[in-house]
Amino acid sequence: MTRLAARLGLELPLLQAGMGAIAGPALCAEVSRAGAGGTLALYKEPPARAARLVREVAAATSRPFGVNVVPEVSGPAACLSQLRAVLPELPRGGFVTSFGLPDADAARAVRGAGHPLVVQVGTFEDADTALALGAAVLVLQGTEAGGHLLGGLPVDALLAGVRSRHPHAVLAVAGGIATGRDLADAVARGADGAMAGTLFVPAAESTAHPEFKRRVVRAGADDTLITSLFDIGWPHRRHRVLRNSLTNTEDRAPATFIATTRVDGRDYPVPRYSAAAPGDGTTGRIEEMAMYCGRSCTRVTAPHSAAATVARVRQEYENARRTGASPPKATGAARTSTTEELHRIPER
Secondary structure: OOHHHHHHOOOOOEEEOOOOOOOOHHHHHHHHHOOOEEEEEOOOOOHHHHHHHHHHHHHHOOOOEEEEEOHHHHOHHHHHHHHHHHOOOOOOOOEEEEEOOOOHHHHHHHHHOOOOEEEEEOOHHHHHHHHHOOOOEEEEEOOOOOEEOOOOOOHHHHHHHHHHHOOOOOEEEEOOOOOHHHHHHHHHOOOOEEEEOHHHOOOOOOOEOHHHHHHHHHOOHHHEEEEOOOOEOOOOOOEEEEOOOOOOOOOOOOOOEEEEEEEOOEEEEEEOOEOOOOEOOEEEOHHHOOOEOOHHHHHOOOOOOHHHHHHHHHHHHHHHHHHOOOOOOOOHHHHOHHHHHHHHOOOO
16 A cells, blocks of 8 residues: 555545546546545536535545645635535545645645645646645646646656655656556656546546547547647646647637537537537537547557446556566656657747
């Protein structure tokens, strides 16, 4: 058992990322029942609905699970309102993950309610700040990861630097995790566990749009790229997505409405270049939407249930640990490729 598993009460030191439009109650509950850390995406959910979703997960599993907030998108006040609504509903043993730094009030609310605070960061400075805020666990996101990027370093460089600065911190890595061997290698390199997002996009319980799921399963690492194209609703963060007709041209098309997504019985228009990912309630020009995907998609080759995915990762992880996992022998060029990629792409 690693320190991550012990701190959060997990059987497997693996967290499922709290991905908006993807990580609903069914996925969260199933991952947790399987022994990993299921996480419910709150994103921009109104407080009352957020609390209802937490109650739904709590009714479906007795295992620890988490909720994920995104303070830089919801805003500090709305984030705090979400937390005040869901913390009374979060069972004992539940945890809160924050994508990016929460403010002091949000961090204090989580700690005061007796739940571990898990903060995802992408720089050494943000790691320092998160620990000062009382984070129980840091998730170190490398540029290999899908979704919005919190920094500009590959995950191995970030892990090595943060471990050197904070030798006793509980650290998970995000980016490049799709198999139990990946997880075991991360632990061998000094992590206490990992977070995976792309791995769970095609899961049966994921609420990703069927085309999104199909594209992740078919994709290889080079079918992804880092861009700043999908910035409506979430500006100033580069993101790793699957290539599509918009990423393949230098000309920016009009930001007209291209899709509609249904949430809680209501339809919302989606403009071209929106940061919103296509969920199972989305209709329209799905191919033009942001499909967040990490380089680990190369090893995500078939859709399975979340339980089967966790069971497979657990078996591979245990086998690798028994046989002695060791860090993969990658060249310096391979290790830095994602940093070079990040700087090659101009702002658009």
